[in-house]
Amino acid sequence: MSPDRVTLALPWTPPLEVAAGIAGQEGALCLLSDGGPNGRVSWVGADPDVIQVGPVDPRDPFIALRQAGLERQVVGLAAYDAGARPATGPRAAAAGDWPDLMLARYPALLRFHHPSLTIQAIGTGPDAEAQARRAAGWIARSKAATRPSAPAVQFNGETSEAAYTSAVTDVVARIAAGEMFQANIARAWGGRLRDDADPFDVFLRLAQGAAPYGAFWRLGDRVLVSNSPELFLTFDPADRRLETRPIKGTRARDVDPDQDATNAADLVASAKDRAENLMIVDLMRNDLARVSEPGSVVVERLLMLESFATVHHLVSTVVSTASDGVGPANILEATFPPGSITGAPKHQAMKVIADHEPPRGPWCGSLFLLDDRARMTASVLIRTASFWRDAEGWRFRTLAGAGIVADSDPDAECAETDTKILAIRRALIGP
Template sequence: MSLPAVERRPLTWREPLAVANGLRRLDGALALLSDGGALGRWSFVAADPDRVVIEPVGAGLDRLRDPDFADGVVGLLAYDAGARPATGPRPSVWPDLMLARYPAMLAFDHETRQVFAIGRGVDPAAAGVAADIAAGWLATAVSPVLPSPPVDRLEPEAPPAAYEAAVADVVARIAAGELFQANIARAWTGALHADADPFDVLLRLAGRASAYGAFWRLGDRAIVSNSPELFLIFDAGRIETRPIKGTRPRDPDPARDAALAAELADSAKDRAENLMIVDLMRNDLARVAVPGSVHVDRLFEVESLPTVHHLVSTVSARARSEIGAADLLEATFPPGSITGAPKHQAMKVIAGHEPPRGVWCGSLFHIGEGRLTASVLIRTAAFEREAGGWRFRTLAGAGIVADSDPAAELAETDAKIRALREALTGP
């Protein structure tokens, strides 16, 4: 049953992390937490979804065409769901698609410092009841206290030399004309202390908040993401994507840090790597766009995050009138920035060097009031609860091109995992 009635009620500001902290034990606890910057104006907090769908391998995106999942919806697409046409059947490490619908939700506008209780229902009365529930969550807010590191150590799934060998193999394949670029990742695993849970990791990332931070728990699965990367915005027919390609570590010395940012901006290698993915995303968007409407709005912008500098570009398009969220995701997923070019061949090469990725480099998305926002699940850990507690897996990757140096690409993965590593194990 769809929820066509919506009530949007203004409330007094509370910090979204504190509100999420008060709801962390509830079923379906959700926190989409932005840094409040130019790209992260809105945060959302919710719990107690009234509909949950967890689709097995190969189910596709038809659920998103169901009117019941047209509004107030959060979903997760696993990377392997999109890669499978290129890779063929592989062991499943995470459901292809997870969806939850939230009748009650809080929306936090960081720009105006206002909170809105959003209630959805089959009629205005039901929507008002849901808005009452959302408004009541503000009173349960708990100011967060920084927990101790919840993990003793991260265990690499393979030694660093194996990653360097994979990079060298991809460079050789590029030289042979097989492809132009592939994003190759390393993985780490571990277990949380018995008295810890995944929300503790989110709390420890709070000082390094990103535009698309997230916590989501459904049953015995959870994710924590500190992603800076926008995959898609789809709003009133306009599509935008902001691929990241090119990275340098931050440095505590201001002069050295500025030099690293300038080096990234001037790097012919990183600009070429970025441009390849811009062209790939232009091609993907063209599948659903009005002819001639795909544009590169910004190219090679340096964005500085707490632990890394990134090179970011922005591509936009106008969608054809018949295109919906499911059509757009089908045309563009997985994101080009974490696959490579050509995308199909890059995914085959990735599968030759990596086990299934699961959550990592999939997408977490929110559909609300006609707008789709989807992140790329980099800087992300996936958690599963077992008899002994919560276990996790996380990855970091680098785009490999013709002149990639294996040791330098290994160092790039270390820079990218740094914030999450320190959230898990401490500095």
């Protein structure tokens, strides 16, 4: 056992219950998976010993990850705008004054392996054993993760449906004029929580239909809550395998099994949705090729149906072998922001998005973990709300977007954003 890494085996306790016991602490973290094949591991932690928050240099936005001591047990949040700024130029801060990049190192973490129902308390650093025992102590503080009442008192659209369909109409025209092939255009909603509510209440409500890459992260007066089903990247330095799983194509779930199956079949057969997915697969192949061994980029799975609590999606998987000397900072720099939420070509799509949206902030950025073995897992921050506290309490902002292509129908794309925001809306204000 390495003297700067100690692990303790612990009996199973659900990660959500452990997270509930420490949710109010500084740096409280819960990376909550659904336990399925795409999300087999959850993580819980608190009290990071290093925190970096601030703007980044657009020429090297992930330089902080190259610094000594930030190569493992590090959580980071890269805002969408940090990657879009080379295309858009300087812009105002996102709502809540969210920074471009937030990084925190956790000397103590709990790792929950769902298939085996086991927990590891992991401590790192010069006092690794004490850190591991500190993590183990969080188990005793577990609380019942009961579903609270709806915590929000407002859920207001920033713009009208008419404004959104007008934006889609403009983008379709610009695609016809040859500016691009696709752009993801979003709608935004905002509001505030009840005086007695906390963003963790929203996370508890979302977790009833947990996705593979759910997340709660508290740093100071900012909180991120996500129920993302989408993997942006994984990277394992041991075998240098890179993987991305872009999502494009959506249909609503239905309580009637026959109608639900019909919706899924319609998505699988949709020429528009398949073409949209293929465009992003090509974009991600090109992005991965920038940091991969020549000829190693392969489409492993194409246009596969995956079903979640409120939606069906089409998902593809692209893999490669990273070039020697390439690390997480290089990989993120080459691929960020995720192609599935920008469009193609990416640079032009980001310019068009900026013509129709204010800064996005965390939404459609990425939340990433470098674990105790320096393996990286990064999600795409869809199905995500950002929270910040001001003099009046907790405020939030959340978005949902749709990929606009040449034959997009503006009303149908608007309806798709309603479908995508449904789980977040219910978590905030109820049915």
